[in-house]
Amino acid sequence: MEKDRLAAFSDGVIAVIITIMVLDLRIPHAANLAALRALAPIFVSYVLSFIYVAIYWNNHHHFFHLVARVNGAVLWANMNLLFWLSLIPFTTSWLGANDHAPWPAALYGISLLMTALAWFIMERIIIRSQGPESAIEQALGRDFKARISPLLYLTGIMLAFIEVRLAEAIYALVALLWIIPDRRVEAKLVEAELDDAK
Amino acid sequence: MEKDRLAAFSDGVIAVIITIMVLDLRIPHAANLAALRALAPIFVSYVLSFIYVAIYWNNHHHFFHLVARVNGAVLWANMNLLFWLSLIPFTTSWLGANDHAPWPAALYGISLLMTALAWFIMERIIIRSQGPESAIEQALGRDFKARISPLLYLTGIMLAFIEVRLAEAIYALVALLWIIPDRRVEAKLVEAELDDAK
Amino acid sequence: MEKDRLAAFSDGVIAVIITIMVLDLRIPHAANLAALRALAPIFVSYVLSFIYVAIYWNNHHHFFHLVARVNGAVLWANMNLLFWLSLIPFTTSWLGANDHAPWPAALYGISLLMTALAWFIMERIIIRSQGPESAIEQALGRDFKARISPLLYLTGIMLAFIEVRLAEAIYALVALLWIIPDRRVEAKLVEAELDDAK
Amino acid sequence: MEKDRLAAFSDGVIAVIITIMVLDLRIPHAANLAALRALAPIFVSYVLSFIYVAIYWNNHHHFFHLVARVNGAVLWANMNLLFWLSLIPFTTSWLGANDHAPWPAALYGISLLMTALAWFIMERIIIRSQGPESAIEQALGRDFKARISPLLYLTGIMLAFIEVRLAEAIYALVALLWIIPDRRVEAKLVEAELDDAK
Numbered sequence: 001m002e003k004d005r006l007a008a009f010s011d012g013v014i015a016v017i018i019t020i021m022v023l024d025l026r027i028p029h030a031a032n033l034a035a036l037r038a039l040a041p042i043f044v045s046y047v048l049s050f051i052y053v054a055i056y057w058n059n060h061h062h063f064f065h066l067v068a069r070v071n072g073a074v075l076w077a078n079m080n081l082l083f084w085l086s087l088i089p090f091t092t093s094w095l096g097a098n099d100h101a102p103w104p105a106a107l108y109g110i111s112l113l114m115t116a117l118a119w120f121i122m123e124r125i126i127i128r129s130q131g132p133e134s135a136i137e138q139a140l141g142r143d144f145k146a147r148i149s150p151l152l153y154l155t156g157i158m159l160a161f162i163e164v165r166l167a168e169a170i171y172a173l174v175a176l177l178w179i180i181p182d183r184r185v186e187a188k189l190v191e192a193e194l195d196d197a198k
Numbered sequence: 199m200e201k202d203r204l205a206a207f208s209d210g211v212i213a214v215i216i217t218i219m220v221l222d223l224r225i226p227h228a229a230n231l232a233a234l235r236a237l238a239p240i241f242v243s244y245v246l247s248f249i250y251v252a253i254y255w256n257n258h259h260h261f262f263h264l265v266a267r268v269n270g271a272v273l274w275a276n277m278n279l280l281f282w283l284s285l286i287p288f289t290t291s292w293l294g295a296n297d298h299a300p301w302p303a304a305l306y307g308i309s310l311l312m313t314a315l316a317w318f319i320m321e322r323i324i325i326r327s328q329g330p331e332s333a334i335e336q337a338l339g340r341d342f343k344a345r346i347s348p349l350l351y352l353t354g355i356m357l358a359f360i361e362v363r364l365a366e367a368i369y370a371l372v373a374l375l376w377i378i379p380d381r382r383v384e385a386k387l388v389e390a391e392l393d394d395a396k
Numbered sequence: 397m398e399k400d401r402l403a404a405f406s407d408g409v410i411a412v413i414i415t416i417m418v419l420d421l422r423i424p425h426a427a428n429l430a431a432l433r434a435l436a437p438i439f440v441s442y443v444l445s446f447i448y449v450a451i452y453w454n455n456h457h458h459f460f461h462l463v464a465r466v467n468g469a470v471l472w473a474n475m476n477l478l479f480w481l482s483l484i485p486f487t488t489s490w491l492g493a494n495d496h497a498p499w500p501a502a503l504y505g506i507s508l509l510m511t512a513l514a515w516f517i518m519e520r521i522i523i524r525s526q527g528p529e530s531a532i533e534q535a536l537g538r539d540f541k542a543r544i545s546p547l548l549y550l551t552g553i554m555l556a557f558i559e560v561r562l563a564e565a566i567y568a569l570v571a572l573l574w575i576i577p578d579r580r581v582e583a584k585l586v587e588a589e590l591d592d593a594k
Numbered sequence: 595m596e597k598d599r600l601a602a603f604s605d606g607v608i609a610v611i612i613t614i615m616v617l618d619l620r621i622p623h624a625a626n627l628a629a630l631r632a633l634a635p636i637f638v639s640y641v642l643s644f645i646y647v648a649i650y651w652n653n654h655h656h657f658f659h660l661v662a663r664v665n666g667a668v669l670w671a672n673m674n675l676l677f678w679l680s681l682i683p684f685t686t687s688w689l690g691a692n693d694h695a696p697w698p699a700a701l702y703g704i705s706l707l708m709t710a711l712a713w714f715i716m717e718r719i720i721i722r723s724q725g726p727e728s729a730i731e732q733a734l735g736r737d738f739k740a741r742i743s744p745l746l747y748l749t750g751i752m753l754a755f756i757e758v759r760l761a762e763a764i765y766a767l768v769a770l771l772w773i774i775p776d777r778r779v780e781a782k783l784v785e786a787e788l789d790d791a792k
Contacts, residue, residue: 002655005601007203008206009655019218020218020614023218023221025288027288205401214408217482220416223486252479256471259402423687427692427698457603
């Protein structure tokens, strides 16, 4: 019950975050293709952020499936995660409005970095509260991604002031990195279920 | 459990999408009937899009009722569907602001087409993951609509540059097509339940 | 299950509707009391609409508690209700921006009337689908309110063009009417439970 | 069931409230650090309000966990709480846009005060409806915070006209006060569970 309501509230917040980003896709000033084309950078940043928020929802969904119970520390760690996620529409909007500008690209990376750190903190707090069990093992399976992502975001933030397109490429790359290995985690989940069935 | 949270998240996203569209119904500049009448095209496009999003929610509701379990591929296919649905407020807004203009009408058709394809992909992935069972049969019952709709959207997109009112009529027609046969699918569901009861 | 997801989706839509209305409470132009006071009519219309949407959620909550199952007709009747509810932020906003103007007051009444009719239609469809049972009896208990409200809204709409403050008073009166007798329905629910317990 | 839907609706409303506040974080006018820095007061007020809304959700979550059943009075007391919560994005926005101005700081305090009173009323109504049981004891444990907060808000409201920074410090202090003792309540919850297990 406790866990279900935390998941339901997080779903609600993430659903609003992922959807209100589209409000920054203001309609073109004229009814022609050229005016539509001018929105391309905003659209691209929307797509990237949609994927990032979707990744976090997917991970949240998988992770809490393995969590047996939540306490006050987990509630606040989850709120912290939702807070940084809630800033993504803002940083996305600034990035989209200023095509290839250093500061917006750096701030976008910072918001991704802070969200990743919030996830990492929540993960640690949950693992500690669950005791030494299978949940930890599953989490270790994700450790590589959780460790490499912040480093890549940091690289992106610094590159924003040198070659901004490289920074943007790195943000896209990390998203790709998270989409693909999800299947590996899933394989573990299936394995775990098969083990249970034995 | 897994399936329930996917449904709950999708409900949240679709609930936000269907409701934020109304934010584009900006209040009339004056407090009289003439100013209100000027909003007619925006209102009509809002009604049409509300019906479309409602159709997708209804289908999602019916379809996932028959789904036993979800995997990572289903999660991403569902996210892809939600992404294209999330663009409907934007394309609706452009259509409503530019009464009977070719490009907005074409883009509206494109967003409907992409959403339909995203649904089709999700349907295929789910059917494949469920194995050869009753779910497939039920899906086959809907195949006609799922196959004819993209063709009609394509026709609408092309007609937008020739006779835009025809394009708009086609979009309305497809919506009608989806509202009516729902009862046929439902009849099947009732049949299936009666068979189970035997 | 089917019913739960319809309720969850309706909750989501109503939650968004009741909350986005506050976006029309634009902050005062200056940081003083006079600027704040200028928002009074918008605030009053927000309060009234918040109460109306809250009444509909409460009734939805009570009513679906008595509903055993839903079919396609119920889904669409519910969507129709949500559609008219979704227009309330718009009509509220126009009313609030034009203090005591006839057309905005009339349109506000029309949106309340259409929502009431949508509720009435949904009620009839659900009762018919449930068969002749206790649900009908409970509904009959509410019949008086459901019958008198549209008449009062109609009176309000007409009065908007004669004496707009009377129209607004009537809308407030109907809201009051719905808040109070809720306790009577509840008494019946408690009675029904006591009967079951015998 | 009844209680679950009230919790789900409240989650939806609070999720929208906590997220739409970020819409007031309008992107900087220029793509540089100075333009970003100008948003600092809006950001700080956003953080404070995010924490306040998060506290209310956490308390709601904990409190309803102990509630066995809800009646009409509880539904309306909860709606009253959601109403005052829904005004927080508005008062936050005015506070953020007018750095250290007396009236916005006072109004912010008033909205916190009204929300606290709404919580207090709801708490009383729920405790009365549950009968003299363990829920009361748990509630008494929170009494101190519930009694001191309104006094502190009142102090803040008055200080807003004398030394506005002190008022803001008090609002931040109360938030801190609520974050910390949550652990104490939790300890009681754990105790209660241990007692049950005996």
